[in-house]
Amino acid sequence: MSTTLSISELNEMKHAPAGLLPAISKRWSPRSFSDRDVSPADLAKVFEAARWAPSSSNGQPWTYIVGLRNSETHKKIASTLVGFNQAWAPLASVLILGLANTKFAKDGKLNTYAFFDLGAATGFLVLQATALGIATHQMAGYDHDAIRKILEIPEDYALGSVMALGYQDEPAKLPNPKLIEMETSARNRKPLSEFVLSAFGQPLNLG
């Protein structure tokens, strides 16, 4: 399969319903990344957004290992990707591994919300990126044992997503037809009635 869709036509198709915060409506996870690099100033803003996320007891358990294109860290993260991710994600300007410190820094006690809080901070990060015109695509599809070893991640840190971050490119630039098909497929979400409930198993009446 090939496509003649432009970036803007594709983004229009992927757009979530109107009426939401634009960064939320516009965000989706493309696979076609361009060779344009993200500036250090924009990267700083993206992480500043994560910095202001809420967290349990203000523990701020998130850490990001950031690989800029051509760096050793970028190569190391890329080397752990599996399946289709190997074909497209290494082309992104930045590869980021998110980590959650499962112990509170202040007293070493178990932080049972660390992984949840990493998710929230990463949500803030991707929306700030979107607001700056920067695309993100997170993956769980990487070799967790290999990345822990190659990046020397202590056991106390839970492994979050690996994120490709950079500027979006035309879908036609993707290296194989299956990836183009994935890039141009419709988005799919459960209806609110399946996950917004007034009691377990009972949809909330939202009028």
Next chain:
Amino acid sequence: MSTTLSISELNEMKHAPAGLLPAISKRWSPRSFSDRDVSPADLAKVFEAARWAPSSSNGQPWTYIVGLRNSETHKKIASTLVGFNQAWAPLASVLILGLANTKFAKDGKLNTYAFFDLGAATGFLVLQATALGIATHQMAGYDHDAIRKILEIPEDYALGSVMALGYQDEPAKLPNPKLIEMETSARNRKPLSEFVLSAFGQPLNLG
């Protein structure tokens, strides 16, 4: 301690650095909630935002149990709050329990990213609320065993935060001086150099 700070003066003081997405800069977690209720239309928007969050294999593992003021669910969630949370959170228009389905709906396999994804969706939710002028405050401080029992939550679902959601009120309306002191204290975050790294233990140069 008492305070004469107005809502707008307090929000100005809590504001994160400029240059971020306004919903991110403006969001913080107040404890003073007013008796004004959130409309069903605005609540629907808030959950619509969560709906469009990314998730591992698009599993969308989040579920929200929503208690509107005066409902049985609101009372049940409120009854499980511990410590200071008992004093202020029950006054919020809406109390929400977030849940993460730890098994993929499609095949029943373990979803190791469910809790992370619930955090991300909840991050989207709180930013959409902020954009609508609605305040949120999440708590881990509730009786997890009691809430699972009283709301009949199956074991496969991990318990996320309980969130108070509603319109903010004056800090002086809080029921005790300690809460006013907490409400008006400065926000505190780690510097980027502590959590944005080029390799473990080594800050990324964002110069």
